[in-house]
Each structure stands twice: as structure tokens, then as C-alpha cells.
Amino acid sequence: MTSNTNIHSQSLMIPSDTAGINLHVRNKRPQGMERSDAAHTIVMMHGATYSSTSLYDTRIEGYSFLDYLAAAGFNVYAVDVRGYGESTRPLEMGQPAADNPPLVRTETAIRDFGTAVEYAIRANDVEQVNIIGMSWGGTVTGAYTVRNASKVRKLGLIAPQWLSDLPIPLDAGGQLHAHRVVNASAARTRWIGAAPEEKRETLIPDGGFEAWLENTVASEPDKTLRAEQSFVASNGPIADVREYWSAGKPLYEPAEIEVPLLLVLGEWDIDVPPEAGMKYFKRAVKAPFKRLVTLSEATHMLVLEKNREQAFRELSVFIAAEVDR
Helix, strand or coil: CCCHHHEEEEEEEEECCCCCCEEEEEEEEECCCCCCCHHHEEEEECCCCCCHHHHHCCCECCECHHHHHHHCCCEEEEEECCCCCCCCCCHHHHCCHHHCCCCCCHHHHHHHHHHHHHHHHHHHCCCCEEEEEECHHHHHHHHHHHHCHHHEEEEEEECCCCCCCCCCCCCCCCCCCCEEEEEHHHHHHHHHHCCCHHHHHHCCCCCHHHHHHHHHHCCCCCHHHHHCCEEEEECHHHHHHHHCHHHCCCCCCHHHCCCCEEEEEECCCCCCCHHHHHHHHHHCCCCCCEEEEEECCCCCCHHHCCCHHHHHHHHHHHHHCCCCC
């Protein structure tokens, strides 16, 4: 891919719809690009635990997902909703977790994501953007698209949440408080554990986990937690898993998606198994074009694994193609 020196990168802080809450947006685009047309404008949304910077802008083998898209000619905006990454944390995140109900529910995230979409639309003087969402971000972006189809050119989903009658790994059970502490350094065992034993040591490229770990905990303001390679995460998405996905009640209906859709799944994903992804795909009956890609030898964290460039390429080609709606 193109050298990182040919990519313009900036971190933006944009106001949310709540006083005192600002949203961090990482923007990458080719050097010299001031504005992009709708076909080359992308807004990205992260999952329930890790920020967009963690998932999409960790450089492994010299480049990140955002780098890849920018080198392909796209103007990309990756947003962190409130409480994630470098975005403003709700005051309750600094209070004892048991003092408040689960923070940052999906409806709040949809509003924050919508704020980022509006920013990208204004900044580029376009009427539509392309959207990429992963896991919980698939719920946020899917629901946003159903409600705002006129602003969405294409929708790319990576392992989006769907109904499950099996335990959903994100929910460890027990009483839910406002937030939880996540030990990122311990994530590797569960991460590679989704792969067959003989494939685990080669799943993540050399140095990739360490780069991701450093990038993930860097935004945690508590230096003690940071030293322990941990960070605070909101529990709102888990509350919504219990209320919707584990209860057999979709938070939104894929059948109401009316834009071109690409669904990317991982062969070894235990959070959103390929079978669940196929059920989601079959429900998207109104999409004028839809395609499903199952990435071989990939888990839920496929954007950071050895076969990640296959997913990047699929999404890039899908977005770049002409729209027929």
C-alpha cells in the first residue's frame, strides 16, 4: 500500500448534542485532498468494548485499516462515541460503578454517530456518506441507516450483532452497573482461543497484539489502570444485549435496510458466528444489492488479524463501485 507519508491524518473533537460532551474523530485521507465526494467519504463506528482508534488505527505490519482506506483514495472519519477512546467521558464514569445504571446505551451511541455523519456531510458538502460498523457498531450503524437511508450511500457491516439463544460472550453475567474495568492485556487468551489450537500462534501478526494493546490503553486517563494495561468501558451495550439480542427482540430490523449492503464475517467468530450472520443477511430483503463474505481463519477481531487485508479490500471495492439503487 501507499506510504503513510502520503496520508493526511488529524484528530478532531466535535461537539455532541449534549453540553460538555465532545466526540473524538480520527480523520485520514490522501495528502492534498481537501474535500471528497459521496463515493469517497466513509464514517466508521467501533464495537462495545474498544474504540475506533483501537480497532481501526492500530498499525500492524506498517499500516492500519484507516491507512489502507486513505491510501485507496477515501476520506475516512472514525468516531468514538462518548465514553470511548479520547471522547469526553460522562461524569458517571468517574464515580463508583454501582452508583449508576449502565452508561452509553445504543440509542445514545446512535445520536453520537449521527453527529459524526452530519460533520462529514458538512465538511465535504455532500448529501450522503458510506458507513462501516463492527459488532455493536453494526447495531449502531444499522439502526442509523434504517432511520436515515437518504444520508447513507452504502453500508458495510463487520460481524454485526444479531439474535442468539446461546450465551453472548460480551455479557459475562451478574448485576450490571454503570461501567466495568477491562484488562486489555488479558484479551489475547480469549481472542486467539476462538481459533483451532494449531492456528492460534499465527493468528495475529508478529508485534500486532503489542501494538494494539499500547494503542488501546493509551486513552485511559487513570494512570494506575493504564499501568495495569486496563481501561474503563461502559456497560450500556451489555444492557442492550440483555434487553434485545438475548431476549429474541431485534433492536432494529435488517429488513428495513434499503441501501447496498456488504456483510463481512469471520469463520472462527464466537461472538457473531457465521450462522448468525447468515440469518441477518437473509433478513436484509430490501437491500438493492447485498453480498456476504466469510473470511477464512478469522475471529471477531478480524480487522487486526493476519487475513485482515482481505476484509479491507472487500470493503474498499464494495464502496468504490457505482451505486444502483
